[in-house]
Amino acid sequence: MASIYKVGKRWRAQVLIGDDRRGKVFDTKAEASQWAMALEADGKKPLAVSTMLVRDAAVRLHAICVNEDKGRSEISRAKRLQSDPIADKRLVDVSNDDLAEYRDRRMKDVEAASVRRELNLIRGMFRRCREDWKWMSHNPFEGFKAPKSPDSRMRRVSADEIAMVRHAFGVSETLASVTLANRVGLAFLFAIETAMRSGEIVGLTWKSVHLDKSYAHLPKTKNGDKRDVPLSPFAREILNALPREEGQPCFMMNDEQRDANWRKWRDKLPVDDLHFHDTRSEGIWRLSKKLDVLQLARVIGHRDINSLLIYYRESAEDMAASLAA
Numbered sequence: 001m002a003s004i005y006k007v008g009k010r011w012r013a014q015v016l017i018g019d020d021r022r023g024k025v026f027d028t029k030a031e032a033s034q035w036a037m038a039l040e041a042d043g044k045k046p047l048a049v050s051t052m053l054v055r056d057a058a059v060r061l062h063a064i065c066v067n068e069d070k071g072r073s074e075i076s077r078a079k080r081l082q083s084d085p086i087a088d089k090r091l092v093d094v095s096n097d098d099l100a101e102y103r104d105r106r107m108k109d110v111e112a113a114s115v116r117r118e119l120n121l122i123r124g125m126f127r128r129c130r131e132d133w134k135w136m137s138h139n140p141f142e143g144f145k146a147p148k149s150p151d152s153r154m155r156r157v158s159a160d161e162i163a164m165v166r167h168a169f170g171v172s173e174t175l176a177s178v179t180l181a182n183r184v185g186l187a188f189l190f191a192i193e194t195a196m197r198s199g200e201i202v203g204l205t206w207k208s209v210h211l212d213k214s215y216a217h218l219p220k221t222k223n224g225d226k227r228d229v230p231l232s233p234f235a236r237e238i239l240n241a242l243p244r245e246e247g248q249p250c251f252m253m254n255d256e257q258r259d260a261n262w263r264k265w266r267d268k269l270p271v272d273d274l275h276f277h278d279t280r281s282e283g284i285w286r287l288s289k290k291l292d293v294l295q296l297a298r299v300i301g302h303r304d305i306n307s308l309l310i311y312y313r314e315s316a317e318d319m320a321a322s323l324a325a
């Protein structure tokens with residue numbers, strides 16, 4: 001119960017929370033009342049709840065992501081959040097300003113699209129805190145502006161660029177797989193042929209490859225789903241060219257090795273703004289010519305069919321040619 005009384009020209013507020021009596025002096029009665037009400041409201045919550053940090057929520061979210069077998073990216077974001085400066089904030093104190101500081105700080109290190117994904121994870125975490133865990137009652141995201149969503153990157157990989165990459169990585173004459181550079185070159189070709197992500201390719205194991213049935217099984221993908229990817233004759237040819245060593249993934253590398261080697265040789269080529277990830281767009285574009293939209297969504301692992309529209313950028317001239325055929 002709060003008591004507010006005048007002390008000289010100022011106002012003193014006293015609040016009893018359990019056996020703890022707290023008091024503070026203010027210039028106005030309104031300020032004293034506001035402080036007392038806030039302290040009383042905080043005192044009605046269990047101590048464990050009122051002292052919960054963003055880090056506590058991030059730890060619990062990370063455990064849920066792991067237990068529910070969410071995608072690697074979401075698990076990684078929940079893990080990284082535990083060491084971010086915002087993790088030291090009490091959940092009951094988090095405000096728009098804290099989110100803005102997080103946004104501006106992360107924008108210095110990663111692209112806007114990555115920051116938006118991180119903020120979406122935090123938004124969902126705060127929703128759990130309010131609705132499921134009862135750790136907070138307010139929504140810090142009310143009125144908050146996330147970074148503008150960038151335009152979707154949709155870059156075709158030309159035949160000339162593919163030829164240059166094959167030559168640079170030593171896989172133009174034959175599908176060699178002796179060196180790491182060879183296998184990065186084969187991964188590049190395999191990505192275009194299957195539209196698989198880099199992480200899915202380097203994580204592919206022989207027990208998941210069914211050459212006799214022409215498909216590869218991906219038990220865990222970026223969004224946490226599993227899926228089967230059909231293998232074209234050329235994709236099977238690439239896999240058959242790879243060495244098979246006990247305990248090693250098919251392409252015998254991890255994503256960090258793939259990325260470093262790719263950049264090393266790509267930067268020596270006369271190509272403009274070519275990313276390894278562009279192979280996924282190119283691969284999806286090519287598959288879209290052979291599969292219907294439902295088949296395509298299933299093969300590449302898109303839950304939202306509308307998101308496939310970014311890959312259907314066929315020119316009016318090409319469509320007219322199809323109508324005339």
